[in-house]
Amino acid sequence: TTTEKFEGPPMKKLSILLFLLTLLQMPAFASPKDWGESFLERYRRGDEDILARLTRHRSDIDGNLYSELFKVLSDDVKYEDYRINFDVITGSPSNVTSLRILKAEENSILVETGYEGARGPATTRVKLLLKEDSNGGFKVADVVYTDWSTPTNLSALLRKIQNPDYSTEPLDLTPDFVTGRRLIKDQSFLFSEGGLYPLRFVSSVSNGNTPHLELYAHEGNGGLEQVKLTETVPSSWKFQDVQALAFGDFNQDGFGPDVLCVATYITGAGPTGAQPFPVTRVFYRTRYKGIKQSKGDPYSTDPKQNKLFDKNGINTISEALRLLKP
Numbered sequence: 001t002t003t004e005k006f007e008g009p010p011m012k013k014l015s016i017l018l019f020l021l022t023l024l025q026m027p028a029f030a031s032p033k034d035w036g037e038s039f040l041e042r043y044r045r046g047d048e049d050i051l052a053r054l055t056r057h058r059s060d061i062d063g064n065l066y067s068e069l070f071k072v073l074s075d076d077v078k079y080e081d082y083r084i085n086f087d088v089i090t091g092s093p094s095n096v097t098s099l100r101i102l103k104a105e106e107n108s109i110l111v112e113t114g115y116e117g118a119r120g121p122a123t124t125r126v127k128l129l130l131k132e133d134s135n136g137g138f139k140v141a142d143v144v145y146t147d148w149s150t151p152t153n154l155s156a157l158l159r160k161i162q163n164p165d166y167s168t169e170p171l172d173l174t175p176d177f178v179t180g181r182r183l184i185k186d187q188s189f190l191f192s193e194g195g196l197y198p199l200r201f202v203s204s205v206s207n208g209n210t211p212h213l214e215l216y217a218h219e220g221n222g223g224l225e226q227v228k229l230t231e232t233v234p235s236s237w238k239f240q241d242v243q244a245l246a247f248g249d250f251n252q253d254g255f256g257p258d259v260l261c262v263a264t265y266i267t268g269a270g271p272t273g274a275q276p277f278p279v280t281r282v283f284y285r286t287r288y289k290g291i292k293q294s295k296g297d298p299y300s301t302d303p304k305q306n307k308l309f310d311k312n313g314i315n316t317i318s319e320a321l322r323l324l325k326p
Contacts (some may be wrong), residue, residue: 035105278315
């Protein structure tokens with residue numbers, strides 16, 4: 001009888017043996033459905049807030065997605081506003097009552113989330129996009145909110161929140177708080193930012209012998225924030241007209257929308273009292289819904305900057321933006 005022997009250096013034989021043992025011990029990748037059911041069951045446990053829950057499941061979420069999520073939800077809470085008021089993994093805006101996998105594919109699972117809605121039990125659907133990890137399971141690489149009017153990926157939403165496009169549309173309705181004031185409809189806007197709730201910027205004029213311009217940011221949930229332009233001009237000045245409004249993150253602090261307003265006033269006194277003159281002001285937003293980033297008003301202004309506008313007779317948005325550049 002002849003016995004064949006493996007000939008080779010001892011270290012090479014040992015390496016091959018260890019590799020074969022590793023293959024034998026390595027578990028097969030769990031199916032997306034099996035992994036998904038385990039993950040969803042673990043995700044529902046506990047009643048911690050979203051940040052604590054994300055931290056607990058860090059190993060279940062792709063590193064890049066986790067990093068962007070944590071930045072948006074916790075970085076000085078400056079991005080925490082009406083755009084993320086739901087559980088980012090399940091899509092639920094309130095307490096989850098059930099989680100059910102409707103369909104599992106090679107790299108995704110479609111999940112139906114049950115929750116208590118304002119009008120009773122409700123459901124929403126999300127698709128979890130998966131990627132295989134080195135431990136025999138999967139990680140959540142992205143989330144698709146399939147029930148939104150425009151299905152949206154979580155990763156795209158996070159990019160939009162950090163780099164918002166403050167495009168506007170004509171105001172779609174007149175909020176109740178405008179009652180008793182004159183609405184300046186052509187200078188009132190509905191923001192198009194892809195958020196769950198609309199943000200309206202409303203320009204109105206108070207009644208009386210000395211009319212004052214009143215600017216408000218109005219959130220869809222009833223929140224109201226006043227831009228106090230009137231406090232930056234003498235109380236005797238009479239408001240005439242809004243020449244232009246612009247929105248953006250003018251001081252690049254991550255908060256927005258900041259407001260740039262060019263209006264005209266008259267003093268009503270002296271030989272030139274009836275002659276309109278420009279008043280340009282910039283207001284920086286200091287907080288989002290329910291979160292105060294300062295102890296003052298939701299909008300702040302810089303008196304030195306305002307004096308510079310006045311001194312230079314700034315009366316257009318383009319001139320103001322050039323002056324704002326560092």
